[in-house]
Amino acid sequence: MKKDKLHIHWYPGHIAKAEKKLKEQLSLVDAVIEVIDARIPFSSSYDNITGLLGEKPRLILLNKADLVNTDELKIFVKTIEEKSCFPVLKSDAKNSKDLNIIVKKVVELSEPRIQAIMKKGLLRRPARVMVVGMPNVGKSSIINKLTRSSKTKIGAKAGVTRQQQWVRINPQLELLDTPGIIPMKQEDQARAKRLAFVNAVSENAYSNEIVAKELLDILDKKYSQTVKDFYKVDNLSLEDIAKSRNWIVSGSSPDIERTSVYVLRDFREGKIGKFILDDFEG
Numbered sequence: 287m288k289k290d291k292l293h294i295h296w297y298p299g300h301i302a303k304a305e306k307k308l309k310e311q312l313s314l315v316d317a318v319i320e321v322i323d324a325r326i327p328f329s330s331s332y333d334n335i336t337g338l339l340g341e342k343p344r345l346i347l348l349n350k351a352d353l354v355n356t357d358e359l360k361i362f363v364k365t366i367e368e369k370s371c372f373p374v375l376k377s378d379a380k381n382s383k384d385l386n387i388i389v390k391k392v393v394e395l396s397e398p399r400i401q402a403i404m405k406k407g408l409l410r411r412p413a414r415v416m417v418v419g420m421p422n423v424g425k426s427s428i429i430n431k432l433t434r435s436s437k438t439k440i441g442a443k444a445g446v447t448r449q450q451q452w453v454r455i456n457p458q459l460e461l462l463d464t465p466g467i468i469p470m471k472q473e474d475q476a477r478a479k480r481l482a483f484v485n486a487v488s489e490n491a492y493s494n495e496i497v498a499k500e501l502l503d504i505l506d507k508k509y510s511q512t513v514k515d516f517y518k519v520d521n522l523s524l525e526d527i528a529k530s531r532n533w534i535v536s537g538s539s540p541d542i543e544r545t546s547v548y549v550l551r552d553f554r555e556g557k558i559g560k561f562i563l564d565d566f567e568g
Contacts, residue, residue, distance in 0.1 A: 304467055304468075305338070307466075308338070308418065308466045308467065308468065309338075311416055311462060311464070311466050312339060312340070312342055312416070312418075312466070314414060314416070314462060315342070315414045315415050315416045315462060316343070316395070316396035316399040316400060316413050316414050316415065317342060317343040317344060317345065317392050317395040317396045317399075317413065317415045318339060318342055318343075318344045318345075318415060318416055318417070318418050318466070319344065319345050319347055319388070319392060319415060319416070319417045319418070319428065320335065320339075320344045320345070320346045320347065320418055320419055321347050321349050321417060321418070321419035321423045321424055321425050321428055322346065322347070322348060322349065322419060322420075322423055323348075323349060323350055323423045323424070323484050323486065324348040324349060324350050324351045324353065324354045324359055324362075324376060324562070325350060325353055325354055325483075325484050325561065325562055325563055326480040326481070326483070326484055326562075326563050326564050327348055327359075327362045327366060327562070327564055328362075328564045329476075329477040329480040329481060329563075329564055330419075330420055330423050330480075330481065330484070330486065331346075331366075331420075332420060332468045335370075335468075338468065339418070343372070343395035343396070343398070343399075344370075344372050344395070344418075345372065345373055345374075345375065345388065345391050345392050345395060346366060346367075346370060346372055346373070346374040346375070347374075347375055347376075347377045347388070347428060348362070348363065348366075348374065348375070348376045348377065349377050349378065349379070349423060349424040349427070349428060350378055350379075350424060351376035351377060351378050352378040352380060352381070352556070353378075353556040353560055353561075354560050354561065354562050355560045355561070355562065356560075358562050359376060359562065361566055362562065362564075362566070363376060365566070373391055373395075375387060375388060375391065377428065377431075379424060379427035379428070379430070379431055382431060382434065385431065385432070388432070389432070389455060389456065389458075389459055392413065392415045392459065393413045393458050393459055395413075396413030396414070396415065396459075397413070400413060412454070412457060412458050412459055412460045413458060413459050413460070414452070414459075414460050414461075414462065415459065415460075415461055415462070416461070416462035416464075416465075416466055417429050417432075417461075417462075417465050417466065418465065418466035418467075418468055419465070419466075419467075419468055420467070420468050420481075420486060421467055421486055421487075422484075422485060422486040422487075423486060425465035425466075425467075426465055429461065429463060429465060432453075432455055432461055433453045433455065433461065433463065451463050451464065479497070479500050480563050480564065482497045482500075483497065483500075483501050483504075483550070483553065483554075483563060484554060484563075485550075485554055494543065494546040494547055494550060495524065495542055495543060495546045497546070497550065498524060498545070498546035498547075498549045498550050499524060499546075501549065501550065501553060502522045502523065502524070502549065504563055505522065505553075505558070505561065506522040508561065508563070509559060509561055510522065512558070512559045513558055513559065516552075516557075516558045516559065517530055517531075517558075518530050524540070524542050524545045524546060524549065525540045525542070527545050527549065528540030528541055528542060528544070528545040531545070531548075533545055
């Protein structure tokens, strides 16, 4: 049977608006926290991030690190640090042990701009940062994590904006509580597939069956035996997994739609194993 081809369509009409809004937000802060998905560390980062953020210092957070292999992730952390020349930390929403490290690092990154302000005769103020990233990489969970210990809303700032809300994390740091969404301006379908695998693309843009097949193809190449053992099959196909689980419809036909949904869910929840889908770029 001929395999259906996955093609995810982008809707570019909102890109200019999204970029304008992001740049307006960036003008308010000293530094940014860029969130990327540890399962697809290259595919969930923006190619032209420097062009978008300009000279703004940034801390790169590899979010959802609890869903990937720790040793593999170390290689990606080193590579991204060398490529970006910015600090990279791994993180996940369930663990707050790294909270102080994140706060300390963004305060350090903000210091040059604060010093420049003080040289103009203004008083020292807390560092101001915001969280940015592509859709559904976990920006809101990072904001919630940072604000969990301090719910002090300090509202709009005089002379800055009436719309933006700030949260005082500690006396040294204030966080813009609205995530900056980096628009997905790209035509790279290999990247689009990986974004779909981790649910970073609207489900209206693709078929569960086609995406699940593509995911199994990649898992078969990179983590074949682990996935076969999980599903107790000899071949990684939706049909074989459906039969193994006894998910049958219309007499003896495998329930492909149900199987597709479960395969995607199993991967996204880390049930199958801890995987990084991007290939290492040496």
